[in-house]
Amino acid sequence: xxxxxxxxxxxxxxxxxxxxxxxxxxxxxxxxxxxxxxxxxxxxxxxxxxxxxxxxxxxxxxxxxxxxxxxxxxxxxxxxxxxxxxxxxxxxxxxxxxxxxxxxxxxxxxxxxxxxxxxxxxxxxxxxxxxxxxxxxxxxxxxxxxxxxxxxxxxxxxxxxxxxxxxxxxxxxxxxxxxxxxxxxxxxxxxxxxxxxxxxxxxxxxxxxxxxxxxxxxxxxxxxxxxxxxxxxxxxxxxxxxxxxxxxxxxxxxxxxxxxxxxxxxxxxxxxxxxxxxxxxxxxxxxxxxxxxxxxxxxxxxxxxxxxxx
Amino acid sequence: xxxxxxxxxxxxxxxxxxxxxxxxxxxxxxxxxxxxxxxxxxxxxxxxxxxxxxxxxxxxxxxxxxxxxxxxxxxxxxxxxxxxxxxxxxxxxxxxxxxxxxxxxxxxxxxxxxxxxxxxxxxxxxxxxxxxxxxxxxxxxxxxxxxxxxxxxxxxxxxxxxxxxxxxxxxxxxxxxxxxxxxxxxxxxxxxxxxxxxxxxxxxxxxxxxxxxxxxxxxxxxxxxxxxxxxxxxxxxxxxxxxxxxxxxxxxxxxxxxxxxxxxxxxxxxxxxxxxxxxxxxxxxxxxxxxxxxxxxxxxxxxxxxxxxxxxxxxxxxxxxxxxxxxxxxxxxxxxxxxxxxxxxxxxxxxxxxxxxxxxxxxxxxxxxxxxxxxxxxxxxxxxxxxxxxxxxxxxxxxxxxxxxxxxxxxxxxxxxxxxxxxxxxxxxxxxxxxxxxxxxxxxxxxxxxxxxxxxxxxxxxxxxxxxxxxxxxxxxxxxxxxxxxxxxxxxxxxxxxxxxxxxxxxxxxxxxxxxxxxxxxxxxxxxxxxxxxxxxxxxxxxxxxxxxxxxxxxxxx
Numbered sequence: 001x002x003x004x005x006x007x008x009x010x011x012x013x014x015x016x017x018x019x020x021x022x023x024x025x026x027x028x029x030x031x032x033x034x035x036x037x038x039x040x041x042x043x044x045x046x047x048x049x050x051x052x053x054x055x056x057x058x059x060x061x062x063x064x065x066x067x068x069x070x071x072x073x074x075x076x077x078x079x080x081x082x083x084x085x086x087x088x089x090x091x092x093x094x095x096x097x098x099x100x101x102x103x104x105x106x107x108x109x110x111x112x113x114x115x116x117x118x119x120x121x122x123x124x125x126x127x128x129x130x131x132x133x134x135x136x137x138x139x140x141x142x143x144x145x146x147x148x149x150x151x152x153x154x155x156x157x158x159x160x161x162x163x164x165x166x167x168x169x170x171x172x173x174x175x176x177x178x179x180x181x182x183x184x185x186x187x188x189x190x191x192x193x194x195x196x197x198x199x200x201x202x203x204x205x206x207x208x209x210x211x212x213x214x215x216x217x218x219x220x221x222x223x224x225x226x227x228x229x230x231x232x233x234x235x236x237x238x239x240x241x242x243x244x245x246x247x248x249x250x251x252x253x254x255x256x257x258x259x260x261x262x263x264x265x266x267x268x269x270x271x272x273x274x275x276x277x278x279x280x281x282x283x284x285x286x287x288x289x290x291x292x293x294x295x296x297x298x299x300x301x302x303x304x305x306x307x308x309x310x
Numbered sequence: 311x312x313x314x315x316x317x318x319x320x321x322x323x324x325x326x327x328x329x330x331x332x333x334x335x336x337x338x339x340x341x342x343x344x345x346x347x348x349x350x351x352x353x354x355x356x357x358x359x360x361x362x363x364x365x366x367x368x369x370x371x372x373x374x375x376x377x378x379x380x381x382x383x384x385x386x387x388x389x390x391x392x393x394x395x396x397x398x399x400x401x402x403x404x405x406x407x408x409x410x411x412x413x414x415x416x417x418x419x420x421x422x423x424x425x426x427x428x429x430x431x432x433x434x435x436x437x438x439x440x441x442x443x444x445x446x447x448x449x450x451x452x453x454x455x456x457x458x459x460x461x462x463x464x465x466x467x468x469x470x471x472x473x474x475x476x477x478x479x480x481x482x483x484x485x486x487x488x489x490x491x492x493x494x495x496x497x498x499x500x501x502x503x504x505x506x507x508x509x510x511x512x513x514x515x516x517x518x519x520x521x522x523x524x525x526x527x528x529x530x531x532x533x534x535x536x537x538x539x540x541x542x543x544x545x546x547x548x549x550x551x552x553x554x555x556x557x558x559x560x561x562x563x564x565x566x567x568x569x570x571x572x573x574x575x576x577x578x579x580x581x582x583x584x585x586x587x588x589x590x591x592x593x594x595x596x597x598x599x600x601x602x603x604x605x606x607x608x609x610x611x612x613x614x615x616x617x618x619x620x621x622x623x624x625x626x627x628x629x630x631x632x633x634x635x636x637x638x639x640x641x642x643x644x645x646x647x648x649x650x651x652x653x654x655x656x657x658x659x660x661x662x663x664x665x666x667x668x669x670x671x672x673x674x675x676x677x678x679x680x681x682x683x684x685x686x687x688x689x690x691x692x693x694x695x696x697x698x699x700x701x702x703x704x705x706x707x708x709x710x711x712x713x714x715x716x717x718x719x720x721x722x723x724x725x726x727x728x729x730x731x732x733x734x735x736x737x738x739x740x741x742x743x744x745x746x747x748x749x750x751x752x753x754x755x756x757x758x759x760x761x762x763x764x765x766x767x768x769x770x771x772x773x774x775x776x777x778x779x780x781x782x783x784x785x786x787x788x789x790x791x792x793x794x795x796x797x798x799x800x801x802x803x804x805x806x807x808x809x810x811x812x813x814x815x816x817x818x819x820x821x822x823x824x825x826x827x828x829x830x831x832x833x834x835x836x837x838x839x840x841x842x843x844x845x846x847x848x849x850x851x852x853x854x855x856x857x858x859x860x861x862x863x864x865x866x867x868x
Contacts, residue, residue, distance in 0.1 A: 058717050061864035080721050088717040094710035096621065097434070097517065102606035110612050111718040132603040136434070136516070136594065 011036045011158050011189035012057065016066035019052050025213040026052040029066070032208060032215065036071075036157070039180065039190040041200035043294060044210035050193040051091075053210070054162050057191075058088060070158060084113060087151035091163035093143065097136030101146055104135060108150040120153035126175045140167035152179050158189045165196060177203055201290040209297055216297055225287045228296060229263035232271060234280040236260070241278040247271050263288075263296075335441055335451045339428050339458025347462035347501075348469050350420055354413045354497055355473020356806075361405040362483045379404060387640065387647030387680050390541035391687070393558045394549070402485060402563035410496055414557050415533070417466070417501035422525035424462060425508030428455050429585075431518040439593055452589035456509060456582055463502045470494040485563060493562040499574045503553045504529055506581035513588035516596040523628065530632065534639070541643055553577060614720050615728025622702070626736050629695050633688065633740045637747025640684045644748070645757035647680040677757050681748060681767065682834030688744045689771040689826065690801065692737050696775045697797035699733045700782035704793040707786075708868035722861045726783070730853060733779055741772035763833040770837035773845040774804075774825040780849030780856070787859030790866050800825055 012034035019026040027049040034040045044050050055061045057068055059079045068075045070082045095104055109115035124131060127145045135143065144167050151159060159180075165173045173196075180190055180203050194200050200207060201221065208218040217224060229251065234240070240260035244253055247270045253262040264271050268285070275283065288296065328334075369375035376399050382388055383395040392411030397403035429452065432438050441451055471494035478485030485493075508525040515521040532552040539548030539555060549555035559570040588597055610620035619626070703726075706712050716722055745768025752759045778797060785796040804826040821827050829845075830838045 055865075060713065060717070062862070079716075080719050083717060084719050086717075090710075090713065093714060095714070096711065098621070100604050100606055103608060103611060106606065106608045107611040107617060108714065108718065111614070111715050111720050113719045130603075131606070134600075134602055134604060137602045 009036050012070055014068040017056060017063055017068050018065040019056060020064040028213045030215055034191060036189050037187050038205040039184050039203050041204035041207045042193040043200060048210045049213040050210060051162055054160055085156055086158040086160055087154050087156035088160045089147045089151045089164045091166050093147050095135045095143055100132055100134050102131035104146050105150055112154045115154045123149045123152055127172060144168060159183055160191045162193045197290045197294060224293050228288050228293050229265040230285050231263055231288060233261045233284045234275050235282045236278050236280055241274050243274050247274055333454060335454030336457040339455045340461035343424055343458055343462030344465045347466035351466040351469025354470045357413060358409050358474050359477045361409045362477050365401045365404045385647055386541040387643040390537040390643055394540045396561055396564045406561055406563040413497045414500035417497055418504040418529055421501040421505035422508035425459055425505040426512050426518050426521040429509055429512035430521040434518050448589045449586050453586050459505050463498050466501060467494050467498040470497050489563050492566050496557055496560040496562045500557045502578050503574055506578040509585040510581045513585055514596060514598045516600040614715055614725045615732055618729055618732050629740055630743055633744035634747040637744040638751045641748035641751025644677050644680055644752040645755040678834045682831035685767045685771045689774055692740050692772055692775040693778050693801045696733060696737055696778045697801055700797045701794035703729050704786055704790055707865060710867060726857050726860055730783055737772050737775045741768040744768050766837050767832035770832040770842060773842040774829060777825055777845040777849040780852035784852040784856035787856030
C-alpha cells in the first residue's frame, strides 16, 4: 500500500496513461513519476505526444486508458483541487486582444485564486514587460511573457511549461532560466516540455524522452550518458586506420582526410589499441551532449527529413 | 565507412509554378465566399417561389385577394417592415414588395459579415501576414479580397437569377427573363453595398467585431431611414437617404428603374476604392486608431460570467438598444396599422401559418395582430442573438481562450453556467425591453394595448430562444463543432417552414419541428403558458444534459 509520505513526495504520477485519437496514437502506456521539487525535462520531436501528455495532466482531455495523479489527486476527478496546485504555460496562448497586459495578469490571477503580487512585480521587471499595452499590440514573445509571469507569480507547487520560451529573445530566455531555478530552490516542481535542448540540459534534474507516443528514455543526464556512446575524434599523419570499423562497439565512423570521428559504446580498449597503432597526432574523447543523445535515440534517419544515412 | 547519401530532391530543385500568385487572395477568398453566396442565392430563389405561390393562395378568390392586398398597400406598419408597395395587386408587385423587402435584408447582413470576416477577421487572426509575405502588397491583397467578395456576389446573382427565371417561366407566374434577371440584380445590390461598407469598416476599425459593429450600425440606420420614410408620408424623402431605399426604388418587377443602380454602384465603387487606398497602412493598425495602451480597469475580471459580460457588453448593449428602438418605432405605428388590419379577414396567409391562431380575432384586435407580427420578428431576432452568442461560446473553446481559464481553478460547469446564464439574462431582457418599448410607444398613440399584455408578449417571445439556448448547449456538449451550425440551422429551418407553410401544405409532423410554430402570437392571442413552460423545460433539460457532457468530454480546438 502506498504511503502518504510517498504520495506527498510525488508531484506527477501516471499509470499506463494512453490517449488514442481513433486509429492515431497520441500517447501510449506512459508510466512516469516526477518527484516533488525536481525539474524534469520532457523532450520529443513534433507529434511525439508531449502536448497530449500535458493536456491529459491538465484534465483538458480524457485518457483512453490509464490514469494520472498530481500530488496524489486524480487529474480527472479532482480537477479544481489539482488546478489550484499547478500553473501552466502553453506554447502559444490565445489571449484577449482588447485587454491590457495588466488586466490580463489580473484576470489570470483571479481565475487561479491567488498570486504573489510582489513577486509578480519583480517578474514584470525581470522580463522587462510593459503591462500598459493592449494584448493585440504585443509581439509573440511579449504575449508569452504574460503567461510566464502569471504562472510563476502564483507560486503553484507544480509548474507545467509547454515550449515556454518560444518567441523569447536570449536575454528573456536567461530570465526564464533564472526564474525556473528560483522556483526549484523554492521547492516547486517543474515539468518542462521543450525543443531547446540546451535549456533542458541546463535546467533539468531528469530528462524524459518521448517517441511516437511512447516513453523512450528517462533518467538523469549522467545516467543517459553512461548508456550512450562516447564520441572519439583523432587525427593522423596519414590515412586513418580502416580497421576501426571492425572494432566491437564502434559506430558512426566518419573520415575526412586524415581526421576520424566515431562513437564507441562500452569498453574503449579495443578502439584505443587500433588508434594507437596508427600513431595519432591528436586524440579527443568526450561525452555526448543532450542533442547527441537525443539524436542517437531517434537516429539520424528520423531526424533528417530530406536525407538518408547508410 | 559511413557515407551520407542526400536525396536528389534536396539538390535538384524542381519548382512548380503557380499562375499569377498576386491573385491568390482573390482565389482563396472567392472560393470561400462563393459557397455561401450560392447557398443564399438558392434560399432567395426558394423565397421567390414561395411568394409566387403565396400570391395565388393568399385569398380564396381574386376579388378577396385584391381587397386584401389593397389594404396592405396602405398599411404603414407593413411598409415599415417590408417597404413601399407598387402595383401590389399584381403578382409582380406582390413578389417585388415581399421578396425584395426580406431578401435585401438578409443579403445585406451576409455582405457585411462576409467582408469584415475576409478582411479584418483574417488580419486579426494573424493569417494576413502570411499572405503579405508572398508576392503581393497590402493594397493588392486587399483588392484581391474585394475581387473574391465580388465573385461571391456574382455567384449569388447567377443562382438567384436562374431560379427566378425558372419560377417566372411557370405559366401561373409569368415573370419574364429580363425582369427576373433585374430582380436578382436588386437582391445582390444590397449584398454588394453592405459588403463594400463592411470592407471600409474593416480598414477603419482595429478588430473584426468592431468592424462588424460599425457596419451593422450603418445597416441599422439605413433600415430605420427606409422604414420611417416608407411609413411616414411627410418624411418620405428619408427613403432616398438610405442605400436600402435605393434598392427598394429599383422595383424590378413593377417597371424597373435601373437609374437607381447609379447611386448604388457609386457607393460600392467609392467604398471599394477607399478600402484599397486605406489598406496602405501598418499591419494590424486601423484608421480610427485605438489606443495601444490603457489604464488597467480590473472591474468585472473576478469571475468567468462577469468577464464574459465585460467582453460582450457593447454587443449586448446594441441588442438591447435595437430592441428598444424597434419597439418604439413599431409601437408608434401600432394603432394606425391595427385599424387597417382589422379591415382584412384574409391576413392569415400573408403573415404565415404562425398567425392561424389569430384568425378569429382579426376584426376585433387588428392592433394586437400587428403587435403579434412585430413580436414574431422580435422572437426571431432574439433567437439570432442566441445563435450568435452560442457560436461565440464555441469559438472561445475552439480558439483556446477557454484553456486559460479552466487550467486554473475555474471549473467547466462554472464557466458554461456563467455563459449560458448571461445569454439567458440578455434574451429575457431583450424580450421584455422590446415589449416595454412597444407598449410605451403604443400607449402614446392610445392604441389600447395594456402594459401587462405586452410584457407577457415580450416574455412569450423569449421561449423559443430559451429552447434554442438549451439545444445549443446540448450540441456544444455532444458535437461541439456543430454548435453554430445547429443554432443557425434551427433558426433558418423555422423560418423556412413558416415561409413554405404559408404558401403550400406542409405535413404537420414537419411543421412540428419548427421552434416558431407552436408559440401563440401574443398579444394577438393570450400566451399559452403551458407551451412556454414546455419550451423552457425542454431547454433546461437539454442544457443540463449538454452541460453534463461538456464536463466529461475532451476540449476540442479548431
